[in-house]
Amino acid sequence: MKRPKVFIANEIPKAAEEYIGQHCDYIMWDFSKRKTFQGIVDNIGDVDGILEVGMKIDRDLLKHAPSLKVVSNISVGYNNYNLQDMKAMGVLGTNTPGVLDNTVADLILGLIISAGRRIVEADADTKAGNWKKGEMDKFFGKDIHHSTLGIVGMGRIGEAVAKRAKGFDMDIIYHNRTRKEDAEKRLGARYMDMDQVLQNADFLVVMTPLTDETHHLIGEGELKKMKKEAFLINASRGPVVDEVALIKALEEGWIAGAGLDVYEKEPVDANNPLLQMKNVVTLPHIGSATRKTRDEMAMVAARAIVEVLEKGDSACIVPELRKS
Known part of the structure; x- marks a missing residue:
């Protein structure tokens, strides 16, 4: 029986490569x-x-791969998939849900603390030799403990962030397409409508997938509803936040600051005003960037592609492409 053939387009750990080699021919x-x-x-x-x-998977690419049955993203996000084109051409797509939840949640908590307590700004100032005796209030920040955490998108990562926030005695409020009563009981979170979360959050964490409905979910109107002393944290997908509106909000003081791991354009443009703002923590999309997690993501992606090629199915097939 002829073995399926796989093209590995990104570097992966040897264990994942060997796993694919046990089941498939590959280049x-x-x-x-x-x-x-x-x-x-x-x-x-x-x-x-x-x-x-992250490779763009659309008709322009797919028409060159007449035998293609599945694309496996080494990522939880899959906004690089043109779902309509893939459906039309009968190509399945998988992702790596669950593997990176805790790792990304750790980073989000780091962004909350770094932005609120001005850690990055204070570090740069200290290394520049600017620490002077008596400047006690120079880096006054915002308490994390007993503040209000607002989560927009209470999925697995949102719940993992809420779990960590409990350790800081934060008041947890959230908005989600569907209410999560089980999470409310486990985490002490309170469901609110979107406007209530915007108006009450000291730290607003955006953790929604990027879809047509969530594109620019946080725009000028939403930012104006936030507290002036609030911080926006985005580690989901850049286009969920209207970056032009965010820059305006920060320049004009509608909110106190932001912690960002994602941007509308990646890599972020060197001239982006966000990179010059002291009240914004800017990271290079490293939410899942630990060796252990990235290796596990590659293995999940390898298993998923083999499952689809051998059995025609995998739990990792993205919902929109799952055959009914």
């Missing part, structure tokens, strides 16, 4: 070279599966 991108669209096209003419991170 790998030459990682000494810059990835190009034409280079990808040249490798996918006869493959059954593609293992990748």
Whole structure:
């Protein structure tokens, strides 16, 4: 029986590569070279599966892969998938849910503390030799403990953030498409409508997937409803927040600051005003960036692609592409 063929488009741990090799024939991108669209096209003419991170999967690419059955994202997000094109061409897509929840939640808590307590700003100032005796109020920040945490998007990561917030005695409020009564009981969280969360949160954590409905979910109107002393934390997807509106909100003092791991354009433009703001913590999309978690994500993605190719199904198939 002919073995399925997989194209590995991103570097993965040896264990994940060996797992795929046990079940499939495979080829790998030459990682000494810059990835190009034409280079990808040249490798996918006869493959059954593609293992990748963030590559745009649409009709323009898929038409060059007539045998393709599945694309496996080494990521929980899959806004790189053109779901309509994939459906139309009968290609399944998988992601890596669950693996990175705690790692991303750790980073979000770090953004909350760093932004509220001005840790990055104070670190830079100290290293610049600007610490002077008697400047007791120079870096007054905002208490994390007993403040109000607002979560927009109470999925697995949102719940993991709430669990950590309990240790800081934070008052947890949230908004979600569907109410999570079980999470309310376990975490002491209170459900509110969107406006109530915006108006009451000291730290507003945005943790929604990027869809047509959530694009620019946080815009000028929402930012104006927040407290002037509040902080916006985004570690979901950049376009969930209207960046132009956020910059205006920070420049004009509608909110106190922000902690960001994601941006509308990535990598973030070097001239982006957010990078010059002392009250904004800016990270290079490192939410899941620990060796252990990234290795586990690659293995989950490898298992998912093999499951689809061998059995036609996997728990990791994204909901919109799951066959009924």
